[in-house]
Amino acid sequence: MDGTGHGAENLKALTALDAGLVGCRHCTRVAPLGATICTRCGGALESRDRTSMQRVWAWWLVGLLFFIPANLYPMLITQTVGRASEATIVGGVIELAQHGAYGVAGIVFFASIIIPVGKFIAIGYLALIVRKPHGHKPKSLLHLFEVVEWIGRWSMIDVFVVAILVALVQFNLLATINPGIAAVCFALSVVFTMLSALSFDSRRIWDQIETIADE
Amino acid sequence: MEAGDDLVCCPVCDALHRVGEVDDDTRVRCIRCNTVIAVGRPEAILRIVVLASTALILMTIVVFYPFLELRNGIFTSKASVFQTVMSFSEGVMAPLSIAVAFFVIVLPVARLMALLWALFPLSIGAKPLRGARTMLRWAEILKPWAMAEIFMVGVAVALIKLADLATLSMGPAFWSFAAIVFITALKDTQMSKHSIWTALDTAQRT
Known part of the structure; x- marks a missing residue:
């Protein structure tokens, strides 16, 4: 507790549940097991969220469903002097790369393809592990969830880029940019996967890490 | 163990800690998952x-x-x-x-x-x-x-x-x-x- 402890070495700890207490995730106060409302901040208390997995899978599935049209339909519709061209997410990345902006192309590719796909895999993997843990190395699970939870929001970059382009490029006949249907699908997909990650009770992953470390 | 003011649970992994006064300019981290629990900044x-x-x-x-x-x-x-x-x-x-x-x-x-x-x-x-x-x-x-x-x-x-x-x-x-x-x-x-x-x-x- 001196601020130098590293999680990777201490996989076992006395949890609030072990001690017959329930901790508040909003304000970190502990209450006796069975309390439903935190006396300090008024938040809901539950030692281990029992319905969390259902919500995780429901949001995960909806997010995945919206991710498919998000990649098939155009994100941007550009009209320049009578010619209209459409660009999907991947198309936009290729276009950036052709302009020589490899760094930006990399950021957009990472934010709109790698992060969402990685997130679907990571949440699915964690949700399966929590149910049936065997043969996994605890260290590989340690901070996977935190990374997933933190990085998910950054997928919104592409939606904001579309919004900025649409607002700026309105030169009537010369050039106009309009949003495509994929922008909506992609934004929804990001929101749903964020909700999926937020429904996850990280304390259950740590329970499993402890169990696996015991084996 | 009784619920008290100095007893703190980690919001990420539920590990219990007893946190008293925190020294200035130090961070108390969770012993298990390393989440920052308290910051000593007056x-x-x-x-x-x-x-x-x-x-x-x-x-x-x-x-x-x-x-x-x-x-x-x-x-x-x-x-x-x-x-x-x-x-x-x-x-x-x-x-x-x-x-x-x-x-x-x-x-x-x-x-x-x-x-x-x-x-x-x-x-x-x-x-x-x-x-x-x-x-x-x-x-x-x-x-x-x-x-x-x-x-x-x-x-x-x-x-x-x-x-x-x-x-x-x-x-x-x-x-x-x-x-x-x-x-x-x-x-x-x-x-x-x-x-x-x-x-x-x-x-x-x-």
Whole structure:
């Protein structure tokens, strides 16, 4: 507790549940097991969220469903002097790369393809592990969830880029940019996967890490 | 073990800790998952209040002044953050317009105001306002949904996409927005759930 402890070495700890207490995730106060409302901040208390997995899978599935049209339909519709061209997410990345902006192309590719796909895999993997843990190395699970939870929001970059382009490029006949249907699908997909990650009770992953470390 | 004031549970992994007085300029981390549990900074509340009010004032500039200006020969197009937000306002895209408005303006502002509501009285040594606890809880819940910093990266990407199409210049709102992103990040490093809630508890009791 001196601020130098590293999680990777201490996989076992006395949890609030072990001690017959329930901790508040909003304000970190502990209450006796069975309390439903935190006396300090008024938040809901539950030692281990029992319905969390259902919500995780429901949001995960909806997010995945919206991710498919998000990649098939155009994100941007550009009209320049009578010619209209459409660009999907991947198309936009290729276009950036052709302009020589490899760094930006990399950021957009990472934010709109790698992060969402990685997130679907990571949440699915964690949700399966929590149910049936065997043969996994605890260290590989340690901070996977935190990374997933933190990085998910950054997928919104592409939606904001579309919004900025649409607002700026309105030169009537010369050039106009309009949003495509994929922008909506992609934004929804990001929101749903964020909700999926937020429904996850990280304390259950740590329970499993402890169990696996015991084996 | 009894529930008491010094007993703290890690919000991420549920490990119990007994945290007493925290020394200045030290961080107490969870023994298991390394999450920061308490920060020993006596002026943390004051700093959060100052930074949050600065960000809130800059936000008014952001909404009302031009954000980016685009010139292509004789054509000029100016966009404020408000226009950017409204760019999806037609037809099926309208819900997206509302969502972008929430992520970029409404939620960041709501979060700053909730924080100030809860913590401003503490910084001047007054009694907390009614509903301070609820406000503080909501400030934390809203955290992942306030996406101002992501919007900034989006601006950078858009600038490069347009670089060969037209000349771009940044308006005052752009720099205010950049400052807000920086200030908010600075503010969040000062925050630790346990320390703030303990401060609110102490203020409520006296």
